[in-house]
Amino acid sequence: MGPVRAGDGPVKSGAGELEGVLEAARRIAVPTEYEERRLRTVAERVLRAVEEAFRGVEGHVRTTLEGSAAKGTWIRSRPEVDVFVHFSPGVGRELLEKMVVERGSRALEDIGASWRLRYADHPYVEGFLGDVTVNVVGCYATEPGKWLSPVDRTPYHTRYVLSRLDDRLRTEIRLAKAFMRGIGVYGAELRISGFSGYLTELLVLRFNGFLELLRDGSGWRPGKAIDMTGTFTEEELRALFPNSPLIVTDPVDRNRNVASAVSLTRFSEFVLASRLFLSSPSLSFFDPRPPSRGDVRPLLGCLMAVRLRDLPSLPADTLWGEVLKFCRSVERRLQKEGFVVRRWAAESNGDEVLLLFDIESLELPPLELRVGPPVWLRNAEDFVGEHLRDQLTVxxxxxxxxxxxxxxxRALRSARDLLLRWIERGEVSVPKDVAPSIRSAEVFEVTEERLRELRESGYSAFLDAFIDGRPPFLR
Amino acid sequence: MGPVRAGDGPVKSGAGELEGVLEAARRIAVPTEYEERRLRTVAERVLRAVEEAFRGVEGHVRTTLEGSAAKGTWIRSRPEVDVFVHFSPGVGRELLEKMVVERGSRALEDIGASWRLRYADHPYVEGFLGDVTVNVVGCYATEPGKWLSPVDRTPYHTRYVLSRLDDRLRTEIRLAKAFMRGIGVYGAELRISGFSGYLTELLVLRFNGFLELLRDGSGWRPGKAIDMTGTFTEEELRALFPNSPLIVTDPVDRNRNVASAVSLTRFSEFVLASRLFLSSPSLSFFDPRPPSRGDVRPLLGCLMAVRLRDLPSLPADTLWGEVLKFCRSVERRLQKEGFVVRRWAAESNGDEVLLLFDIESLELPPLELRVGPPVWLRNAEDFVGEHLRDQLTVxxxxxxxxxxxxxxxRALRSARDLLLRWIERGEVSVPKDVAPSIRSAEVFEVTEERLRELRESGYSAFLDAFIDGRPPFLR
Incomplete structure (x- = not known):
């Protein structure tokens, strides 16, 4: 079996083919001049409006453009403008948040943008102007190391990257981001647990190019450590961040791992995708096929769904953290009982979350072998006494x-009935914020009819991806 | 839950109860005076006939009575007479065997006994006179340590035990043997892998009584070591016999473990039975109930049978060794494929052997989760290539x-079909002697109809015991 290719069609080998793929990928990754101009116009407009809104406010230091728009590293069709409002450290956190929400939203309204509140470490305003996403974020004007809020580092990140950038590297970064997006590992939010934009930028800078990053990345093993600060050895970094599959120190804060969000799975997907792309370059790594509408029939009898409704309004990462915690607890409890959990996934649809568990069989065998103690332990007699004349002993x-x-x-055999009992008895983790949703969760076996119903509820792409199982770069 | 009792009825606690049980057990274990006299009469008759048959034969040294008849340690209803014909070391092994077979059988014929040939380490003659079993065995008259055949030790064993015996200990030994028999651990042959008569005698001598043996035995753990020769520490013995659950040195050959035949399961059954008997004495440990005719229905769909026919004529331990080897290989292969093998057992019925495997489900689930390599191994690409477009990939x-x-x-799901394929492809161990029987084995799922058929073929007690599952002392 030769090298694997993601697509079906015949692919020629060699440098010419790679260059052809990269050329096409650049067209996907790099915005057109028109788009660039449009973003700059929007950015300037927003910046002026926000500056106007905060003029004369006590403690307001300056307003700046940050992020990918400031660096020119945003990827095509993903225009995003981050405007940071800097406050002096003396301003209270609550006051800062209040001002950002009130005056940030007013500034966006003034230029005709719709907006909503969002929550990360603290609340910020997200606006929409045409196809451009605009974020108005408050931060403190602090010195490195004296951070008062996590986003205080951002202006330094912008400056660091800008100081090392040239036009070639800007394109390489855009290629890398488009690749990360295409293979499904782009984004540091908990739902994705992948590579942030800033991390991607640092990696391209470190390896001085997109292909160079892939060549190195294709040889990575979990625990890969990259020091951007010239401070630590690989061993020291592994000791500092012991459970991180990837460690990349922040040039503006050496004690921080920029890659702390990257999960082992996303890390491994990146390594595998790098290897497959290099051995068989294809545009599908940048522009993946949607999952094929696979045949669900072999999986009928294997899929248990849990639908959580009436979820609270919380920062996405907080909510997602609790949902994932619940999923892992369900997986562990199912395994303990003898179910073979092959995989699971979760998708949110508005204020509702759907969990899918792929289980070898949704019903346990009628009989169960119980392993007792060694005969020479004191409780051996108890074990005999407990089971010898028991009605359930076969x-x-x-x-x-x-x-x-x-x-x-076995008294109870169905995964569904068992899960409902475990929830009732507190035998699975029911995190505080989502507890009411979990206690009233709808738990059901995915039949063909249920599948149709879920597709109609907006889960079609999620279901297709789950049934297909393959990551985007293997479709 | 209080201490466990093997019987159902109300059992009073205390010394009086224990004495009552022991009194009844002695009646089971100790032969009547009439039986004792009859055995002595038969022993003398056989001894005289064998002496007569070997008179004047060159190299014949003497003829002696050995074993439990010589020691007076046989248990009621199990009368057995061992007559040993001693040869000088100069006699060739083949000649010795030939003479024992020819003249031993003639001697038995002369006194009107039926007989047949049997094979242990070398062939001997087994005869039947009324209800007494008679063995005529050839051995060499050697000094300790200069053994030419394993049975050369036997006369020394007889002398050793006799020199330490009195009437009280004789009864205690008989109680111990009846207990071992009753709980199903008596017999050193491979099929039982339990406690030999000689081992039981040594243990009673060492602990100076039956109850004293049980009291000590109820605290044993695997690796228990008892030196009868004052030579070794427990640690030294464990190092010498590293895989023996029980080590008892032979007083007539310190480098030999008299308990080498005892399997971990038989050892553990003895420990458990000792504890249960002491906490709740009952005659059922000496006189176990037959297994109840349990309900087989819960096990339908769980039992796979293998019937080996046309087995070769071989010493029982040789044949049994190969059968057990095959069983263990089948068990391992089934487990490797994902079956949960709960237990298995084998029973011989004339020249045919029936194997039973109790498996959680005789059919594997339709889909199989295959675990591939870590993505950073070179063969990760091969794994992707092998499965990405494979017809069986779901x-x-x-x-x-x-x-x-x-x-x-899964292409094949049934335990039966898989086993037949493994046999064909040599993926289970098919030991030489039983290979033809295994290759033509009948493999089938035990349905209610098949069960009836097996009962009619003489496997009723075996099937009842298997379905019931409990060792005799827990029935």
Whole structure:
């Protein structure tokens, strides 16, 4: 079997082919001159409006353009403008938040943008002007190391990257971001747990190019450590960030791992995609096919769904963290009971979340082998006493090796019934904020009819991706 | 839950109850005076006939009575007479065997006994006179340590035990043997892998009584070591016999473990039975109930049978060794494929052997999760290439953690079909002697109809015991 290609069509090997793919990828990644001009216009307009809105406010230091728009590293069709309002450290956090929300939203209204509140570490205003997303974020004008809020680093990030950028690297960064997006690992939010824009920029700078990053990345193993500050050895970094598959120190804060959000799965997907792209370049890494509408029939009898409704309004990462915690707890409890959980995934649809568990069988076998203690432990007699005349005992207890065993009839066998009982009895983790949604969760087996219903509720793409199973770059 | 009792009825606690049980057990274990006299009469008759048959034979040294009849340690209803014909070391092994077979059988014929040939380490003659079993065995008259055949030790064993015996200990040994028999751990042959008569005698001698043996035995853990020779520490013995759950040095050969035949399961059954008997004495440990005719229905769909016919004529331990080897290989292969093998057992019925495997489900689920390599291994690409467009792939490959996974349709799912294929392809151990029987084995799922058929073929007690699952002392 030769190298794997993601697409079906015949692919020629060699440098010419790679260059052809990269040329096409650049057209996907790099905005047109018209788009660039449009973004700059929008950025200047927003910047002026926000400056206007905060003029004369006590403690307001300056207003700046940050992020990918400031650096010229945004990717085509993803225009985004980040405007930062800097306050002096003396301003209270609550006051800062209040001012950003009130005056930021007013500034956006003044230029005709719609807007909504969003929450990260603290609230900010997200606006929409045409196809451009605009964020108005408050931060403190602090010195490095004296951060009062996580976003205080951002202006320094912008300056660091800008100081190392040229036009070639700008395009390389855009290629890298488009690649990360295409293979499904782009984004530091908990739902994705992948590579942030800033991390991608740092990696391209470190390896001085997109292909160079892929060549290095294709050889990475979990625990890969890259120091951007000339301070630490790889071993020291691994000791500092022991559970991170990827460690990249922040040039503006050496004690911070820019890659802390990257999960082992996203890390591994990037490594695999790098290898596959280099051995068989294809545009599909930048422009993935949608998942094929796979045949669900082989999976019928294997899929359990949990629908959480009436979820609270919370920062996405907070909510998502609780949902994931619940999912992992369900997985562990199912495994403990003898179910084989092959995979699971979650998707949010407005204020509702759908969890899918792919389980070898949604019903446990009618009989269960219980492993007892070694005969020489004091509780061996208890085990015998408990099971010898029990109604559910089918055979035994018997001795095999040094242990006792007994064969029991199972009282409850269905994954659904068991999960509902575990929730009721507190045998799965029910995190505080989502507890009411979990306690009233709808738990059901995914039949063909249920599948149709879920597709109609907006989960079609999610279901297709789950049934297909392959990451975008393998479709 | 209080201490466990094996019987159902109300059992009073205390010394009086224990004494009552022991009194009844002695009646089971100790032969009547009439039986004792009859055995002595038979022993003398056989001894005289064998002496007569070997009179004047060159190299014949003496003829002696050995074993439990010589020691007076046989248990009621199990009368057995061992006559040993001693040869000088100069006699060739083949000649010795030939003479024992020819003249031993003639001697038995002369006194009107039926007989047949049997094979242990070398062939001997087994005869039947009324209800007494008679063995005529050839051995070499050697000094300790200069053994030419394993049975050369036996006369020394007889002398050792006799020199330490009195009437009280004789009864205690008989109680111990009846207990071992009753709980199903008596017999050193491979099929039982339990406690030999000689081992039981040594243990009673060492602990100076039956109850004292049980009290000590109820605290044993695997690796228990008892030196009868004052030579070794427990640690030294464990180092010498590293895989033996029980080590008892032979007083007539310190480098030999008399308990080498005892399996971990039989060892553990003895420990458990000792504890249960002491906490709740009952005659059922000496006189176990037969297994109840349990309800087989919960096990339908869980039992796979293998019937081996046309087995070769071989010493029982040789044949049994090969059968057990095959069983263990089948168990391992089934487990590797994803079956949950709960237990298995084998029973011989004349020249045919029946194997039973209790498996959680005789059919594997339709889909199989295959775990691939970590993405950073070179063969990750091969795994993707092998499964991406494969007809049997249902979902994936996907990345989870650092590994690849894929969900496949199973081509073969039935335990029976798989076993037949493994036998054909040599994927289970098919030991030489039983290979033809295994290759033509009948493999089938035990349905209610098949069960009836097996009961009619003489496997009723075996099937009841298997379905019930409990060792005799827990029935």
């Amino acid at each position: 055979a035994g207890p018997w001795v095999s090796g040094e242990r006792l065993y007994v064969l029991k009839r | 979902a994936g490959p996907w990345v989870s953690g650092e590994r690849l996974y894929v969900l496949k349709r």
